[in-house]
Amino acid sequence: MTYVGIAVAILVVVGGVILGLLRGRGRSSVEDEREAPPLPGSPGPSDADLAPDGAIGTIEHPGEVVEEEPEVVAAPAPAPAPTVETPEAPAGRLRRLRARLARSNSALGKGLLALLAGGSLDDAAWEEVEDTLLAADLGVAATTELVAALRTRVAVEGATDEAGVRRMLREELLRLVDPAMDRSLADERVDGRPACILVVGVNGTGKTTTVGKLARVLVAQDKDVVLGAADTFRAAAADQLETWGGRVGVPTIRSERDGADPAAVAFDAVKAAAELEADVVIIDTAGRLQNKVGLMDELGKVKRVIEKQSPVDEVLLVLDATTGQNGMRQAEVFGEVVGITGIVLTKLDGTAKGGIVVAVQRGLGVPVKLVGLGEGPDDLAPFDPEAFVDAILD
Numbered sequence: 001m002t003y004v005g006i007a008v009a010i011l012v013v014v015g016g017v018i019l020g021l022l023r024g025r026g027r028s029s030v031e032d033e034r035e036a037p038p039l040p041g042s043p044g045p046s047d048a049d050l051a052p053d054g055a056i057g058t059i060e061h062p063g064e065v066v067e068e069e070p071e072v073v074a075a076p077a078p079a080p081a082p083t084v085e086t087p088e089a090p091a092g093r094l095r096r097l098r099a100r101l102a103r104s105n106s107a108l109g110k111g112l113l114a115l116l117a118g119g120s121l122d123d124a125a126w127e128e129v130e131d132t133l134l135a136a137d138l139g140v141a142a143t144t145e146l147v148a149a150l151r152t153r154v155a156v157e158g159a160t161d162e163a164g165v166r167r168m169l170r171e172e173l174l175r176l177v178d179p180a181m182d183r184s185l186a187d188e189r190v191d192g193r194p195a196c197i198l199v200v201g202v203n204g205t206g207k208t209t210t211v212g213k214l215a216r217v218l219v220a221q222d223k224d225v226v227l228g229a230a231d232t233f234r235a236a237a238a239d240q241l242e243t244w245g246g247r248v249g250v251p252t253i254r255s256e257r258d259g260a261d262p263a264a265v266a267f268d269a270v271k272a273a274a275e276l277e278a279d280v281v282i283i284d285t286a287g288r289l290q291n292k293v294g295l296m297d298e299l300g301k302v303k304r305v306i307e308k309q310s311p312v313d314e315v316l317l318v319l320d321a322t323t324g325q326n327g328m329r330q331a332e333v334f335g336e337v338v339g340i341t342g343i344v345l346t347k348l349d350g351t352a353k354g355g356i357v358v359a360v361q362r363g364l365g366v367p368v369k370l371v372g373l374g375e376g377p378d379d380l381a382p383f384d385p386e387a388f389v390d391a392i393l394d
């Protein structure tokens with residue numbers, strides 16, 4: 001009995017020890033798996049190990065039937081890439097916009113054609129031709145010249161049919177608009193540095209808009225452009241310019257402070273353009289009244305400060321065509337201060353004063369290089385004398 005008792009006790013003790021050992025082994029292996037840090041370079045959990053929410057997946061036990069489809073969680077949508085617009089190629093823009101010119105200048109074009117093709121032209125008829133040209137802001141000198149040329153031709157060639165009159169008028173108008181003027185823009189790197197374009201004009205003529213549209217014209221020609229927001233007078237001008245630039249992926253150099261020194265901003269823009277190896281930098285300036293001497297002095301300073309590091313290759317004067325001949329005095333004052341090399345005539349879509357192209361070129365001896373024909377982003381066109389004359393005779 002005693003032996004049997006001892007044997008049972010030994011069996012119980014040995015069995016307990018074995019069971020304890022087995023349990024201990026199992027626990028430590030699970031803990032090892034959970035706690036062991038991954039070795040450097042060792043593969044992390046594969047995608048298959050990841051539950052849809054990214055947590056480590058649960059272990060399936062063999063034999064268990066999993067019926068539920070794992071929940072599919074949509075991958076987060078990628079952040080939208082900033083869209084950079086592709087502007088319309090500048091060549092041919094004037095042809096696209098000719099209807100706008102034709103509409104606003106029908107008195108000049110159709111009116112003249114009707115008068116001239118109307119048969120015998122007496123003095124009263126010629127006076128009417130003259131009035132039509134003056135109303136279209138052609139200016140007194142150009143009007144007198146054109147009427148004299150037409151009178152001579154009608155006398156020599158005789159009254160012709162409408163096609164003949166149109167041809168005669170086209171030739172004479174084209175002569176006045178002067179196709180021989182150099183209308184190219186300084187938009188190519190010069191001597192290993194970016195070309196520099198300064199844009200000036202009184203407020204409201206459309207300077208900032210023109211700088212934005214011009215950036216698009218140049219981007220469409222594969223140029224690298226930098227904009228300088230030196231209009232620090234009008235708080236929103238720099239934002240406006242930055243928006244224009246951003247649409248076509250062009251950087252804008254600006255000051256965060258209203259009323260900052262415009263010359264300093266212009267200087268920084270030219271410097272940044274050089275560092276970025278841009279093709280061209282375009283500087284917008286504040287609209288200013290030509291009779292405010294201090295403000296004109298400041299514009300002169302902007303130009304001088306730029307010239308400390310780069311010549312200014314082009315000074316574009318923006319003129320509002322709807323102000324007609326009144327813009328001429330402004331133009332002269334700007335010319336004296338900064339020396340204009342080209343004119344941008346804006347808002348030609350909203351005026352019957354298309355003759356201002358001729359008046360302004362003659363008055364200043366500087367070519368019209370670009371014309372604004374609407375508020376759309378690509379409604380700025382390189383000026384093409386033939387397309388212009390054809391449009392107003394449409």
Ligand SMILES: Nc1nc2c(ncn2[C@@H]2O[C@H](COP(=O)(O)OP(=O)(O)OP(=O)(O)O)[C@@H](O)[C@H]2O)c(=O)[nH]1
Pocket residue numbers: 201202203204205206207208209210231234237286287288346347348349350371372373374375379
């Ligand atoms: N219809 C028409 N509107 C134009 C044209 N060009 C500019 N504008 C409009 O003219 C207004 C004035 O343009 P801005 O570019 O702000 O004028 P700004 O000369 O920079 O004015 P400041 O910054 O105050 O000096 C805007 O409403 C433009 O959309 C054009 O060719 N046709």
